[in-house]
Amino acid sequence: MAAGCCGTKKQKLNNSQSLLSSESSDGHSSTTSMTSNGPNGTVALPEMCFYCFDVLYSQLFNLEPPKTPTFNNDAYPLFVTWKIGKDKRLRGCIGTFNALNLQMGLREYAITSAFKDSRFNPVTRDEFTKLSVSVSILRHFEDAADYLDWEVGVHGIRIEFINEKGNKRTATFLPEVAPEQGWDQIQTIDALLRKGGYKATITSEVRKAIKLTRYQSEIISVTYQDYVNYWNGRRC
Template identity: 60%
Template sequence: MSASCCGTKKQKLNGNYSANGHCSGEGGSNGTAMNGHNGYLTNGHGNDVGHSPMGAQMPEMCFYCFEVLYRELNNLEEPRTPSFTNDPFPLFVTWKIGKDRRLRGCIGTFSAMRLHSGLREYAITSALKDSRFSPITRDEIQRLTVSVSILQGFEEARGYLDWTLGTHGIRIEFYNERGSKRTATYLPQVATEQGFWMRKS
């Protein structure tokens, strides 16, 4: 099951077990080069990365997503198997572009997937198949930023304010006036990035 992020359940995504990392195709004085593809690690901040067992592996996961997309757009063979854990987790891959980091694509799954194949699949899917955007092109690579969100610790919320801003994500399911089921997801970092408070979220 795949889902787009940054939309509007009863479940909260417990950030105590989620991790998020960012890396960018933009150059930066504090960056570390990524395989000669002009990718630079600009930060590793996110939701409890320092407290997460995934925290130290997040930069490599982000670099791997860049490597996968670069090779896909240049018709090259898939990258080597990465060294980070291959345990199964729900995951999302988010692409942003430009200095203002406008959303360029975000798709993931709430079904646990092995990280190697899951990140490979969703790095491409979120970049090329997010129906809200045209597919990312080779010309955009150097202006992209990617973040990887690894999700754990789902819990049922007792009410719409039963979550912590900047710690929990939100997964919402509801039926509209026509009886059609609607679902949407806010990853843990979305509300704070957008300047939302709890009621607005």
């Protein structure tokens, strides 16, 4: 199931009523360690980002899909994040907690995050040369003891909670979101509750009732210029 990963822009949370607009995640499955093809047992590789650029280029310009890539095709939960401009503003970020084969999953979510993130208009041809892309491979899922049983900058978190209407909701932030925003644990939890649609006052009781899953991610990022250099190198 698709999930949004982060807020629309950097902002400080001065109180628990601050709002962030984005999608809540609605699916989750853990994954086991699988074959890696990078150094030190890593999975995420720059070629995965180059492939996302290939996929998006083919889609934008109505070309044949790119050739099947040669990187690892094991199954992992994953996210694809597009950013734009020198300041790398968020342009789209969607992924899944269901383990997908990497080649198919990255092809699907390169397109989904570029065109179907409800916070943004679809990416256009004119924007292509201004983009950068990040691929996040999610690993090491663990049930946390409580809502504070995780570390800022190390873990991504996924929460399940009951909203003020009595409905079960979920939401997630990737590991890089809290440090990028300058949030501590409480600010991150409150932002994630708002992201998931919780509109009432956030109390300590609300936080304590959260079921939290922590995870780690391997993230790899490339810019459009990296992509151009990659293809120029292949032609030599």
